[in-house]
Amino acid sequence: MEKLAPNGSIVQLKNVTKRIGRRxxxxxxxxxxxxxxxxxxxxxxxxxxxxxxxxxxxxxxxxEGDVIIRGHSVRDEFEKAIRHVGAIVENPEMYKYLSxxxxxxxxxxxxxxxxxxxxxxxxxxxxxxxxIHDKVRTYSLGMRQRLGVAQAIMHKPTLLILDEPTNGLDxxxxxxxxxxxxxxxxxxxITVFVSSHLLSEMELMCDRVAIIQAGKLIDVRDIxxxxxxxxxxxxxxxxxxxxxxxxxxxxxxxxxAQAAEGGLAIVGGREAAADVxxxxxxxxxxxxxxxMQNKSLEDQFLEMTGGERIV
Amino acid sequence: xxxxxxxxxxxxxxxxxRIRTWIMFGILVIxxxxxxxxxRYMPGGGDGxxxxxxxxxxxxxxxxxxxxxxxxxxxTVAGEFTSGTIKLLLIRPWSRSKILLSKYxxxxxxxxxxxxxxxxxxxxxxxxLFGMGGAREEILAALGTNRDISPFSYMxxxxxxxxxxxxxxxTVSFMISTVFRSGGLAIGLSLFFLMGGSxxxxxxxxxxxxxxxxxxxxxxxxxxxxxxxxxxxxxxxTLGFSLGVLAAYYVLxxxxxxxxxxxxxxxx
Numbered sequence: 183m184e185k186l187a188p189n190g191s192i193v194q195l196k197n198v199t200k201r202i203g204r205r206x207x208x209x210x211x212x213x214x215x216x217x218x219x220x221x222x223x224x225x226x227x228x229x230x231x232x233x234x235x236x237x238x239x240x241x242x243x244x245x246e247g248d249v250i251i252r253g254h255s256v257r258d259e260f261e262k263a264i265r266h267v268g269a270i271v272e273n274p275e276m277y278k279y280l281s282x283x284x285x286x287x288x289x290x291x292x293x294x295x296x297x298x299x300x301x302x303x304x305x306x307x308x309x310x311x312x313x314i315h316d317k318v319r320t321y322s323l324g325m326r327q328r329l330g331v332a333q334a335i336m337h338k339p340t341l342l343i344l345d346e347p348t349n350g351l352d353x354x355x356x357x358x359x360x361x362x363x364x365x366x367x368x369x370x371x372i373t374v375f376v377s378s379h380l381l382s383e384m385e386l387m388c389d390r391v392a393i394i395q396a397g398k399l400i401d402v403r404d405i406x407x408x409x410x411x412x413x414x415x416x417x418x419x420x421x422x423x424x425x426x427x428x429x430x431x432x433x434x435x436x437x438x439a440q441a442a443e444g445g446l447a448i449v450g451g452r453e454a455a456a457d458v459x460x461x462x463x464x465x466x467x468x469x470x471x472x473x474m475q476n477k478s479l480e481d482q483f484l485e486m487t488g489g490e491r492i493v
Numbered sequence: 494x495x496x497x498x499x500x501x502x503x504x505x506x507x508x509x510x511r512i513r514t515w516i517m518f519g520i521l522v523i524x525x526x527x528x529x530x531x532x533r534y535m536p537g538g539g540d541g542x543x544x545x546x547x548x549x550x551x552x553x554x555x556x557x558x559x560x561x562x563x564x565x566x567x568x569t570v571a572g573e574f575t576s577g578t579i580k581l582l583l584i585r586p587w588s589r590s591k592i593l594l595s596k597y598x599x600x601x602x603x604x605x606x607x608x609x610x611x612x613x614x615x616x617x618x619x620x621x622l623f624g625m626g627g628a629r630e631e632i633l634a635a636l637g638t639n640r641d642i643s644p645f646s647y648m649x650x651x652x653x654x655x656x657x658x659x660x661x662x663x664t665v666s667f668m669i670s671t672v673f674r675s676g677g678l679a680i681g682l683s684l685f686f687l688m689g690g691s692x693x694x695x696x697x698x699x700x701x702x703x704x705x706x707x708x709x710x711x712x713x714x715x716x717x718x719x720x721x722x723x724x725x726x727x728x729x730x731t732l733g734f735s736l737g738v739l740a741a742y743y744v745l746x747x748x749x750x751x752x753x754x755x756x757x758x759x760x761x
Contacts, residue, residue: 233760236758236759236760239584240583240584241580241583241584241759241760242758242759242760243758260588261586261587261588262586264584264585264586265586267584271580272577272580273577274581275576275578275580275581276578276581277507277576277578278576279510280506280507280510284506288503288506289581291499291500291502291503292499292500292585292586292587293585293586333581
């Protein structure tokens with residue numbers, strides 16, 4: 183019944199396409215989500231993140247393709263597929279005239295096997311114990327977000343989908359959420375799928391990110407492997423020298439040398455850096471420091487998507 | 494599978510946890526009490542029959558039952574879209590059809606609760622203030638029927654026929670609520686059916702075309718058939734014919750509602 187795909191992924195998006203009229207919103211998107219990872223879904227506003235998530239949870243119909251969750255097709259076996267999914271799509275809207283507890287109680291009735299004890303446990307976990315019997319109307323955005331997380335993890339899903347979860351959270355709340363999501367992935371083996379347009383946030387939170395722009399998947403990469411010192415021409419070094427003009431003249435454009443604030447920058451790996459250093463020292467220049475410059479995900483993202491362009 | 498009734502219980506919770514609902518019940522109760530007490534204690538009053546008082550109140554207040562149910566029905570789907578909660582509701586392991594059905598059932602249960610309140614209260618209060626005695630022929634004449642049945646059976650039949658009309662109007666409201674996701678539009682259009690319906694019906698009845706027989710509007714007041722056995726609304730339009738037309742419309746309305754709800758992309 184519950185099976186992993188041969189490649190160990192628990193969720194597969196297969197050629198998912200959404201067309202509305204003649205406009206293609208999502209274009210042939212395929213993605214495998216491995217077990218027990220925090221998987222980021224990154225893209226500028228309007229790139230189709232929320233539409234993709236809506237299709238994954240059956241709120242929108244796919245024009246083509248399918249989403250397989252633990253071996254069940256969202257298209258054909260919706261009830262079986264969605265059984266193992268917890269989600270917040272956009273804002274965590276709850277019934278405002280009910281208490282937080284009644285909201286949870288209501289959702290718990292829709293999925294078998296959730297005891298009152300489990301509800302209490304989840305309430306404790308998200309830190310809403312003191313206010314859970316108050317009406318949701320009186321909650322702050324942060325508290326609603328917590329309640330949203332509570333309803334999403336109540337039934338111990340294997341896939342947790344959070345759409346822009348850090349929206350409206352204060353820095354402490356963001357940090358707490360981040361730690362919590364990492365814990366869910368590592369300790370409970372839950373696959374967490376988080377969408378965001380906040381790049382720095384994704385770098386801290388995710389094991390892997392998929393980057394989407396204008397409905398197309400541009401890249402999937404592991405976080406932490408982006409800064410490869412020996413990468414083929416990918417890395418950059420900064421040289422802190424006493425006379426940058428002289429140094430630039432000396433190098434004459436070798437290794438893509440160009441002026442940078444307080445010194446000069448080159449593009450190249452470690453070997454290139456050593457060569458440039460030798461050249462400079464031999465030329466009588468004083469080198470105070472050499473720093474490798476990691477391109478942050480943000481730089482790469484902007485590079486790839488050409489800025490925050492919404493197409 | 495696990496319990497579908499849990500879904501209905503959830504929908505009931507959403508109805509009865511709102512103050513609005515209890516205000517509706519309150520208005521109904523107060524109006525029944527007020528009308529009966531005024532009729533009993535006003536100068537020169539107090540000698541009518543309990544049955545005709547109950548009839549008068551039913552005639553006036555069943556419209557309230559319909560209006561209140563229309564309001565609840567109009568909100569039940571459209572409200573979820575407006576508040577965005579529909580997204581949390583639809584990502585549970587339940588088909589959309591069943592979720593919609595649970596909503597429909599809860600609305601009908603609410604209508605039944607209101608109607609039952611009106612019936613029990615109307616009977617109880619008037620029995621207490623006026624008594625339900627009197628010559629049977631006189632009572633039946635006062636109720637406006639030539640049928641030979643007990644007043645109690647007549648009242649039950651009257652409520653039954655009114656309830657059929659209510660189901661039709663509320664189902665229309667439920668459909669508009671689902672299709673257009675607008676509670677206001679659902680309330681407005683359904684109330685037009687309820688209020689404007691009788692005026693339009695009177696005009697339509699003048700027309701001698703056969704297609705008029707198949708219009709939904711002219712069949713919405715079934716209580717005419719209680720006047721006498723074999724009553725015909727128009728030439729050849731009997732109770733059976735009316736019920737047949739209503740059933741056809743009902744199936745159509747329900748089909749459209751469920752089809753649209755199942756196919757809809759939720760992009761609130």
